[in-house]
Amino acid sequence: MAAGISIKERSVNKSGSGGRAKFSVNDLPFPSDGRSEYQKDWRIHFRSTIINWAGASKDVYKVNMKLSADIVYEIWELIYLDFELDDDTKEESLKGILSLVCHHIAFALLLLY
Numbered sequence: 001m002a003a004g005i006s007i008k009e010r011s012v013n014k015s016g017s018g019g020r021a022k023f024s025v026n027d028l029p030f031p032s033d034g035r036s037e038y039q040k041d042w043r044i045h046f047r048s049t050i051i052n053w054a055g056a057s058k059d060v061y062k063v064n065m066k067l068s069a070d071i072v073y074e075i076w077e078l079i080y081l082d083f084e085l086d087d088d089t090k091e092e093s094l095k096g097i098l099s100l101v102c103h104h105i106a107f108a109l110l111l112l113y
Contacts, residue, residue, distance in 0.1 A: 023096035029085060038083065046079045047104050054105045061109070064102045069094040072101055 030038035053075065054063040072094060076085065085093050 023099050025100070027096060028100075029089065029093045030083070038080070041079055046075065047101075049075050049079065050101050051105060051108045054108070063105055063109075067098065067102065067105070069098055072098050 025039055025042060028039070028042060050072070053071070054060060054067070057063045057066065069091075073085070076097070
């Protein structure tokens with residue numbers, strides 16, 4: 001990371017009537033026991049893995065269109081070997097994770113280009 005640049009976790013969607021619900025790192029579906037370690041893995045491993053995946057694309061400006069819940073889930077399973085998403089809430093969790101991931105990729109592209 002460039003000197004003087006800090007990344008702060010924020011909600012990725014604005015609230016308001018008709019808007020989508022906010023989703024931030026604090027909303028990731030981690031159990032309360034070990035939450036800080038899971039969030040640390042998000043910041044260190046998951047986020048960098050998804051950004052590396054995006055950077056390997058031939059057209060980085062179309063990455064968000066190629067990114068799918070399946071890709072996010074595949075990376076999730078690689079990083080969180082001991083934590084599986086609950087089947088009842090998996091689809092909703094992946095939507096939130098996907099929106100957060102798209103935000104991280106867009107921010108990384110701003111820094112690079």
